[in-house]
Amino acid sequence: MNLKRKPKIGLILIGAKRFRPLGAGTERGAYEVRKTAEADSFVERFSEFSEVVFPGIVYEREEAEAAARSFYNDKVDCAVAIFLSWAEDFAWIRFLRELPELPLMLASVVRDSLSITDTNDEDQFVDFLSAGALVGFQVASGSFRRFNRPMSDICVGTLEQVAARVRVFATAAKARSILRAxxxxxxxxxxxxxxxxxxxxxxxxxxxxxxxxxxxxxxxxxxxxxxxxxxxxxxxxxxxxxxxxxxxxxxxxxxxxxxxxxxxxxxxxxxxxxxxxxxxxxxxxxxxxxxxxxxxxxxxxxxxxxxxxxxxxxxxxxxxxxxxxxxxxxxxxxxxxxxxxxxxxxxxxxxxxxxxxxxxxxxxxxxxxxxxxxxxxxxxxxxxxxxxxxxxxxxxxxxxxxxxxxxxxxxxxxxxxxxxxxxxxxxxxxxxxxxxxxxxxxxxxxxxxxxxxxxxxxxxxxxxxxxxxxxxxxxx
Structure with missing residues (x-):
């Protein structure tokens, strides 16, 4: 048994389907471009202490179901779910329903700083929508508790604060996986x-x-x-x-x-x-x-x-x-x-x-x-x-x-x-x-x-x- 292996995390990042094309041609690019860069930063940070299984940003029901299956097939120790902004919850509730029983953390990452001053500017308006992870987190929390999955936890913080919580959660989940084997x-x-x-x-x-x-x-x-x-x-x-x-x-x-x-x-x-x-x-x-x-x-x-x-x-x-x-x-x-x-x-x-x-x-x-x-x-x-x-x-x-x-x-x-x-x-x-x-x-x-x-x-x-x-x- 390899007791020193890294924890294996299934990372699901949920984006807003209706926001996806907004901001094309602006200084910082479309919503999807911005969220892809954000997702890359999350994967990079979590990969410092874990093996990350990331199926890509989830926008559709089918993608959420595929993510749940991939986490099971890849035998992750735990899953971490993050709303990248407000998003429709049809994908999220299917993920909650389809995910096999394993530790699940719902997290919300707060930006270290913001520079939203005038949303009449389309670039800033898209940034405003993009920064609205708190809205998505609140929406997600309702179904998270209604499903009442065992082995679940919740956290809000900057990327460093969330990474610290995820490290603890994933390390414990790894121990659980090893014990079961x-x-x-x-x-x-x-x-x-x-x-x-x-x-x-x-x-x-x-x-x-x-x-x-x-x-x-x-x-x-x-x-x-x-x-x-x-x-x-x-x-x-x-x-x-x-x-x-x-x-x-x-x-x-x-x-x-x-x-x-x-x-x-x-x-x-x-x-x-x-x-x-x-x-x-x-x-x-x-x-x-x-x-x-x-x-x-x-x-x-x-x-x-x-x-x-x-x-x-x-x-x-x-x-x-x-x-x-x-x-x-x-x-x-x-x-x-x-x-x-x-x-x-x-x-x-x-x-x-x-x-x-x-x-x-x-x-x-x-x-x-x-x-x-x-x-x-x-x-x-x-x-x-x-x-x-x-x-x-x-x-x-x-x-x-x-x-x-x-x-x-x-x-x-x-x-x-x-x-x-x-x-x-x-x-x-x-x-x-x-x-x-x-x-x-x-x-x-x-x-x-x-x-x-x-x-x-x-x-x-x-x-x-x-x-x-x-x-x-x-x-x-």
């Missing part, structure tokens, strides 16, 4: 220690899109047995070349952990997996494999997201943030509040993408399980400190039969490695104390799992929640 694999079960993380997979499929596939521990055991040790040795050599290895790491257990990780990735890929949810505290896994795989992804270019503790909601949060940001997303559990320093500490044991910043990764023993009875007790993992900077923090779980998102932006602070067995970091909200922040988060009824990724993606998350019918809470 994705597959989640669960290895091997939900986590019975935390029932609050359970979600209805049928509901996930209907509302979000991914189908759920189940992988078994025995599949993993058989795959481990089939792996050529030379492949494992090559992965270990690559890891050693990039990351510091603690002196107490057992090389046999290092080999076992990498081998199990690589085998797990192989069975997941064979199942077409985009998000792998591993129940890494399952005793069946420990009894048969002797460890929890600690080095996924073994290949930095791998786009499959892997999360621990059998939490599909937490996994979806991580996967969604990776789609929206185009960067590494990580799975965390806020551990405790350091009241004196005004921060909280969060992280997680088990699999976490550690390739975001190589200097922040150490290959270390899993001290938490070093004294356990399992065969490879203390097998090493990629001990990662999350890089400092602004992070979107997202929680997802099921509430009252609906998925909910609770999101905020926090600063990840420079942190040293000090929580053995856990990838981790220290965090601080810019406005709220940790006590205030978690009072607001937990008032919504959440679990302990969140995802983080660089940057502020709250607007995109809110747009995606609207498209998917999620509850959405922004803590800012």
């Amino acid at each position: 994705s597959r989640v694999s669960l290895l091997a079960s939900y986590n019975e220690a935390m029932w609050a993380t359970y979600v209805d997979p049928y509901n996930v499929f209907m509302k979000i899109g991914p189908e759920l596939h189940f992988l078994s521990v025995m599949e993993l055991v058989n795959e481990i047995a089939s792996i050529d040790d030379r492949i494992v040795d090559g992965i270990i050599a690559n890891l050693k070349s990039k990351y510091r290895v603690m002196p107490n790491v057992d090389p046999v257990k290092f080999h076992a952990s990498v081998k199990a990780t690589y085998a797990m990735e192989r069975i997941a890929k064979r199942a077409g997996t985009d998000l792998l949810v591993l129940n890494d505290i399952d005793t069946v896994l420990f009894e048969n494999v002797g460890l929890r795989p600690g080095f996924t992804p073994t290949d930095p270019a791998e786009t499959m997201v892997t999360v621990p503790e059998g939490d599909i909601g937490g996994g979806l949060a991580t996967y969604i943030l990776q789609i929206l940001s185009g960067e590494t997303a990580n799975f965390i559990e806020p551990f405790y509040i350091d009241h004196a320093r005004g921060l909280f500490v969060g992280g997680h044991a088990g699999p976490n993408n550690y390739h975001g910043r190589p200097e922040n990764t150490i290959i270390a023993r899993d001290e938490r399980f070093a004294k356990s009875p399992w065969k490879h007790a203390g097998a090493p993992f990629a001990w990662y400190v999350f890089p400092e900077g602004e992070k979107t923090m997202l929680h997802m779980s099921e509430k009252d039969g609906r998925m909910q998102m609770v999101a905020c932006v926090v600063d990840c602070l420079p942190t040293r490695h000090y929580l053995a067995s856990y990838s981790h970091a220290e965090f601080r909200h810019r406005k709220y104390s940790p006590e205030e922040l978690f009072s607001k988060i937990c008032a919504n009824g959440v679990t302990q799992h969140h995802a983080i990724t660089p940057g502020n993606h709250l607007d995109e998350l809110e747009a995606l929640a609207m498209m998917c019918g999620f509850l959405f809470v922004r803590v800012d």
Whole structure:
């Protein structure tokens, strides 16, 4: 799955059939000439952040119907509709009727400046008609609401302001499209220690899109047995070349952990997996494999997201943030509040993408399980400190039969490695104390799992929640 592709937008620009020939021979040309130049500027601007499907300016009913069909056939993520002036609405209402169910934004672009001083001049009169996008927008809004299409939004602004809104809307729509084409694999079960993380997979499929596939521990055991040790040795050599290895790491257990990780990735890929949810505290896994795989992804270019503790909601949060940001997303559990320093500490044991910043990764023993009875007790993992900077923090779980998102932006602070067995970091909200922040988060009824990724993606998350019918809470 290409998570970093550009969003694909279907752009429908509606012009006035009766204005089309007006202004021929004037200084700025006929209405149609002026609108073609305007359309070109819209396509050029939107193409800076998206792939634009533009069938040409729509004047006729048949053109509107053809545009709706082309958007479906070209599999656009969303459609953006703009009236270029006042226009007859017969084309618009057919477009609304014929367009398949997909996110739709109705926008109106306001000119940065105008120079209409005397409409007795034909050139200025045509410019007056041409500038009347507000009239068309108002007309369009009536049918827009009467059709009451789901996944719709509306905006007015200059081209730069509209482009900013369209970018957010299209990015969210791209995430929706990717989710609908994705597959989640669960290895091997939900986590019975935390029932609050359970979600209805049928509901996930209907509302979000991914189908759920189940992988078994025995599949993993058989795959481990089939792996050529030379492949494992090559992965270990690559890891050693990039990351510091603690002196107490057992090389046999290092080999076992990498081998199990690589085998797990192989069975997941064979199942077409985009998000792998591993129940890494399952005793069946420990009894048969002797460890929890600690080095996924073994290949930095791998786009499959892997999360621990059998939490599909937490996994979806991580996967969604990776789609929206185009960067590494990580799975965390806020551990405790350091009241004196005004921060909280969060992280997680088990699999976490550690390739975001190589200097922040150490290959270390899993001290938490070093004294356990399992065969490879203390097998090493990629001990990662999350890089400092602004992070979107997202929680997802099921509430009252609906998925909910609770999101905020926090600063990840420079942190040293000090929580053995856990990838981790220290965090601080810019406005709220940790006590205030978690009072607001937990008032919504959440679990302990969140995802983080660089940057502020709250607007995109809110747009995606609207498209998917999620509850959405922004803590800012």
